Amino acid sequence: MRILVANVNTTTSMTDSIAAQARSVAAPGTEIIPITPRFGAESCEGNFESYLAAVAVMDAISNYPEPFDAVIQAGYGEHGREGLQELLDVPVVDITEAAASTAMFLGYKYSVVTTLDRAVPLIEDRLKLAGLDARCASVRASGLAVLELEEDPGRAVESIVRESELAVTQDRAEVIVLGCGGMAGLNDKVRERTGVPVVDGVAAAVTIAESLVRLGLSTSKVRTYAPPRPKKVTGWPITGPGA
Amino acid sequence: MRILVANVNTTTSMTDSIAAQARSVAAPGTEIIPITPRFGAESCEGNFESYLAAVAVMDAISNYPEPFDAVIQAGYGEHGREGLQELLDVPVVDITEAAASTAMFLGYKYSVVTTLDRAVPLIEDRLKLAGLDARCASVRASGLAVLELEEDPGRAVESIVRESELAVTQDRAEVIVLGCGGMAGLNDKVRERTGVPVVDGVAAAVTIAESLVRLGLSTSKVRTYAPPRPKKVTGWPITGPGA
Amino acid sequence: MRILVANVNTTTSMTDSIAAQARSVAAPGTEIIPITPRFGAESCEGNFESYLAAVAVMDAISNYPEPFDAVIQAGYGEHGREGLQELLDVPVVDITEAAASTAMFLGYKYSVVTTLDRAVPLIEDRLKLAGLDARCASVRASGLAVLELEEDPGRAVESIVRESELAVTQDRAEVIVLGCGGMAGLNDKVRERTGVPVVDGVAAAVTIAESLVRLGLSTSKVRTYAPPRPKKVTGWPITGPGA
Amino acid sequence: MRILVANVNTTTSMTDSIAAQARSVAAPGTEIIPITPRFGAESCEGNFESYLAAVAVMDAISNYPEPFDAVIQAGYGEHGREGLQELLDVPVVDITEAAASTAMFLGYKYSVVTTLDRAVPLIEDRLKLAGLDARCASVRASGLAVLELEEDPGRAVESIVRESELAVTQDRAEVIVLGCGGMAGLNDKVRERTGVPVVDGVAAAVTIAESLVRLGLSTSKVRTYAPPRPKKVTGWPITGPGA
């Protein structure tokens, strides 16, 4: 089984760590193929960047030359999943939704802890549209930018752990979803300090994508996610096959 | 990995077909262990029977002598999952929730098609408590009792297919969840006639249980599903270990 | 008029104080008949115990040999009311619902103050299923266990009064529902300290049960609460008539 | 115990039949005192008439010279209950809310059947504000005006019975609330034809008002329903004490 895991920003080191995270939980026989968009922002922290990423991920996937069995869109609170579902016959799994869906099997309420405060409404909107918000206790932000996570991991870890603790003690979350890229040891630290299960979206998405493929299930094509109707589309794909 | 799959009624032929369904999708290395309650109704079609089943399943699981890695409660719209979560350290997956959660990755709205009309409110309530109802287009009933499904499969299949078609054309469901026991060929028939993906709860639950175990995740114990406090409990378990 | 008032735990002193509370508000001519389950936990503080209580109460009521006009299930946030409604032709009143329903005639928002924090989600779920949660400002817990209420009433009263005050000042509750067993003087103390009406669930349930009987109204039997269909039920009732 | 039962329109024959209905269920010792507004419309079927009625009822109650223990506002979907709660220390019960609250103890879903279609949004809004709409299956209109009910009772009964049947079969209501004035035999007819319990708002309100008085409970005065602040109010009451 071949699963494309698409980073939403152009920072290849983040693509690498997403791929590593995916591979660490993939079943034997699952091949993880990392995808980096050919254009867009080096990190996605708002709507402009996220809309650009939505198109850039569709562009990159459309240009991917080999067959594949599922796609994971690996960004928190990002636009674009519905477009991929229209373009593809294979299952598409968004990591925000995968994480929330998984968390709901583990506790009464879950919280998402992310980086910048301005990303909170994007995650809230994604959960609302996905119908996965009813048991979301809160979406909290550590106040750190995505790239700061890579620059000063120690401080980043500490600020995320602190918000996770507040999610458990004040918002009554029983599960934490980490809504930000993989930092070494972050999951373990949050679990230790809060005593609650910690769900990583990429890991959750890999198992869900594998499961859908194994069950022979894919996106319904009767209405919302039917293939685009044949018509003239100018300038698509944005980048050529050899780009 | 050993997964207990608990039927909620006392009809062993239904336990067998649930186990067969579970085994047909289980990953290599997953052992499916069917559980039949030691008391209760021969089919669960209402609250009295379902509450009795909740306790009977907890009783049967509590008496199970071997170690196991996860539990699946295999009834649609049944009470009891929360109790199992308190009693056990391993993940517990309810098939109503597993099916809904899976369906939400496949289409904009899903419908559940079940047997008796009186089961509809139970399923609606379970989805509401689980926070998985926002994208449920409808819960429809074929009007047939659980055991009639076994007695006259042809007619049963036809009535369920008809309700599935109405769910797609009238309620705008894009995915069908079959909220009733496994009849040979039912999934295929509904898929052919409606053109939409069909989710089977037992199958969905097996992959979710496997995924949770693989990800090292289990029920949060900090609050709602903490183990019962030590206290005097009279008459528990209901049946003895050798029953 | 004869009303069965069923305690949900096996502690007969609590059955007694519930019965006393019921009798103190019952109309002339109303006979209060206390029921204690024959098995189950000495206090109900979680789902396992509550599911067991649901079945134990159905068992005890089913074994009750005399005619009666209504049943009150006297536990906060407990499972089981729907099962009793299926088994009986007379009205069934749950005290959590009775209290909330009464509080809504008295103020814009109400709060429930209960004992253990782990009971909060059970009460929230019960109110949500009953459709009585829209004007619930909060469900707060004093942090004391049910049986501690009896052991150190002074401290128990103080901690519950304190949470009630917070419900009024912080959550803007205008009515307090006391979601825990009767302690002498508790109602009065909370009323004095908060200045808001205090609703006791047992008292509210008695007047509602009496009213339904007087109006000639009982549970609708056309669908959700129809009697169980005739079928083989093994091991029911759990205890024999002479137990 | 003395309960004021306020009609919302100026038609005294309707005040009489409301009073008769109230008396037929009142407990021994309860005195029902009918109130007719001194101005306003001969029937209330819209917002203009209902706002006028709100003030006219407050005017009439304010001018009532004797002490009383509770007030019932006897109109479906009418404005004004909150104003009475501010003006009075005794409990105020709105019949729309009383009926809905009672119906919720009897079945999974209830429907309201009223007269004119234009009254439907008023009833829906009242239930929404009261937080009693979650289990309302539908509000249906017979298409007849309030006064036609009195003129051609036979046709009125038939059209209301027909809508009640549709509420049960199509909207899955398990209880019917009759949202219109008392016609002889209407309750019985609807019950016979639909097989479900029928709740009359006036009757329900009488038992609730009696219960609140018996329990020593009245409107919370800490915030929303505090007495009007002392200030200059011109032209109030609208009518003088001797009017």
Place this chain on the structure above:
Amino acid sequence: MRILVANVNTTTSMTDSIAAQARSVAAPGTEIIPITPRFGAESCEGNFESYLAAVAVMDAISNYPEPFDAVIQAGYGEHGREGLQELLDVPVVDITEAAASTAMFLGYKYSVVTTLDRAVPLIEDRLKLAGLDARCASVRASGLAVLELEEDPGRAVESIVRESELAVTQDRAEVIVLGCGGMAGLNDKVRERTGVPVVDGVAAAVTIAESLVRLGLSTSKVRTYAPPRPKKVTGWPITGPGA
């Protein structure tokens, strides 16, 4: 274009400042005609006063002798807009709704900051009925009465600014709606101190009323807001044409 702007209380100095506010944003060619009710309270801070105002505004508008193109009801969280819509063919705009509707074009969430705490539920209810509450972060009260705003403007401004700051920092509002009468400089002060856009309801309502007139749109008359049916209405209008 002639727009009637109706104050809801009898204090003419407030009518004047509302009219001034309206005129300051009115388009060239728009004539603002202030209306003061002929009876009612000198300030509206609760349901009794607001219901009285609803009727007094309908009374004053009904007695207005000249033609006009739109009506603005200039009170926060007041009853009555629906009645005016029935009585009139021209558009009716409530300032609470106008402000909320405008705020939603400016930010993800908005908060309303008003005067007395007891007015908060009235505003919340109005927003809920109008279906404009989903993006309301909070309704906060400064604790000052309406008339105190005029008496000690400095203190009033400060207390409202402080609540506005809390709305932004704690409730995550991105827009502030000032739910109270016009004080000189209040808008500017709140904008400066919070850094977010500040919406004034009267100003918003003027532009909306003008827009509806310009687009040739007015209240739908097919159902909810159809003219009152012809019938006997006693004592209406409350005041005579020459009053």
Place this chain on the structure above:
Amino acid sequence: MRILVANVNTTTSMTDSIAAQARSVAAPGTEIIPITPRFGAESCEGNFESYLAAVAVMDAISNYPEPFDAVIQAGYGEHGREGLQELLDVPVVDITEAAASTAMFLGYKYSVVTTLDRAVPLIEDRLKLAGLDARCASVRASGLAVLELEEDPGRAVESIVRESELAVTQDRAEVIVLGCGGMAGLNDKVRERTGVPVVDGVAAAVTIAESLVRLGLSTSKVRTYAPPRPKKVTGWPITGPGA
């Protein structure tokens, strides 16, 4: 005042008719500047095309060389408004939201009538995120594609009128929002046949944009719609300034 009105597809004849519609309601002194995306689909009828349009509109607006006072995004149920709000300091008005917001001042419930059924979920999602869905009675589709509207206007008009009638009679809409491009005479026809007000999104958006500019209000920049953080964005804008 200069308002950019951005078509979301690349069909310039549609840009022209949108601009004509905008100009027909613009105030004296308002200059309407039509914008056509430089790439994307000739009509937007799904998520892929809509995401592409979101970026293409941002691209076109970013390349626009002159100053302007507001932007209107003229597509129904389209992605992208939030991105424009981040990029710009001037108000951004989405026509779906403008139409819904306007309709809510005119009737109790409104319906949107659009072209293809597959566009319905996009419109529903946009209304839900905007918090403008509570009073939406239905979103209905005529079954015609966007470009068919131009090809066979007679048939298109008829099918849209028919769905509008069903929205009024079956879904109880009191206002119709036409969720599709301007066809000559469509508004008038729907108004005549249904008897309810008909709101055109482009027209509504023009008056709202004008109002916001006149009131000196624009997008809040404190959180969700803050400008994109300074960072490396590859390949942006997609097209060069001289394209």
